[in-house]
Amino acid sequence: MNGAAANPALDPAVQVARDREDVVVGDDIVRHRLATRVVHWSTAFFFFVALGCGLPIYSPVFGWLAHLFGGLAVCRWLHPWTGIAFTAFTAVMFVQWVGDMKLERSERGWLGRKLVLYLRHAGDDPDVGKYNGGQKLLFWAVSVFALALLVTGTVLWFPELFAQALREASILLHDLVVILFSMAIVFHIYLGTVAEPGTFGSMTRGTVSKAWARLHHPRWYREVTGEAARDDSRPR
Numbered sequence: 645m646n647g648a649a650a651n652p653a654l655d656p657a658v659q660v661a662r663d664r665e666d667v668v669v670g671d672d673i674v675r676h677r678l679a680t681r682v683v684h685w686s687t688a689f690f691f692f693v694a695l696g697c698g699l700p701i702y703s704p705v706f707g708w709l710a711h712l713f714g715g716l717a718v719c720r721w722l723h724p725w726t727g728i729a730f731t732a733f734t735a736v737m738f739v740q741w742v743g744d745m746k747l748e749r750s751e752r753g754w755l756g757r758k759l760v761l762y763l764r765h766a767g768d769d770p771d772v773g774k775y776n777g778g779q780k781l782l783f784w785a786v787s788v789f790a791l792a793l794l795v796t797g798t799v800l801w802f803p804e805l806f807a808q809a810l811r812e813a814s815i816l817l818h819d820l821v822v823i824l825f826s827m828a829i830v831f832h833i834y835l836g837t838v839a840e841p842g843t844f845g846s847m848t849r850g851t852v853s854k855a856w857a858r859l860h861h862p863r864w865y866r867e868v869t870g871e872a873a874r875d876d877s878r879p880r
Contacts (some may be wrong), residue, residue, distance in 0.1 A: 649823040662851030666774070666868050673868055675774075681847055683737050690730035694825065696724045702819065724801045727793060734790040741783060744775055752779035774864040782832060789825045792817060 657669035665677045676684070697719035699706035710716045750771060775783075799806050799814040806814075836843045842856040857865040865871070 648842075651685045654847070658849050664717070665850070668854070668869055669851070671854055673854060673857050673865070674850055675846040675852050675857075677703045678850065680740055681850055683733055683740060684847055687730060687733040687737055690726050690733060694723055694726040694730050695822070697726065698822070724797060727797050730749075731790050731794045734786065735874060738787050744773075745780045746775075747777060747780050751780065770862050771865070772861050772863055774861060776861070778835075780796045782828060788827070789821050789828075792821045793825075796821070802869075 657672040657674060660667060660669050661674045661676070662678045665674045667674050674695070695712045696709055700708075700710035700716055700719050701723060707716070710719050713719050713722060720822050796814040796818040799810055800818060837848070840856075840860060842852055842861075846852050854865070855868070857868070
């Protein structure tokens, strides 16, 4: 058995993915370097912990979850702190990715028909770069949701500092954002695993196959491999 296959740590692509991305290594392309992946998984971890200890506070229906954290009193203490950690990692993720997340003119259709087609797997746009319009919309939605959760959560954490009307509005908005955020994450997990095999490895190993990149992000594939430049140089 090949040593790299038996031990992923010996895989040249995985080693390169520790501190570089957007480079070709053999049959793989490094999509996310280690720092990006650590921030991504840390954000996800604190989101789910905050959600898990927040649901028992929200409703007795989820009271059984409180036992996983040591009781409802622990949940009330833990929830705001994990919420702060989630917001902090989201801020770092924002800084890391904001440069790649500008919605291009050709991607504005993702606000409507293209997003529906994407969720139905009705084909990929041949001009998709490293991130498609749906991923960019999710990035901006997560950023806005995180900010909304921080603001409303602060009001709920220190209710004595704010007017009653603001407290009541914060309760409704906080709950609404959590519901929308959770729905978005469900779609994100589905699209990153079952719907598009090979995607999950970009956030574990840090790499994707050339075939995956050519299929789902063809423009990014051409930019990274230089295929377009070679094609342009061929005699006509």
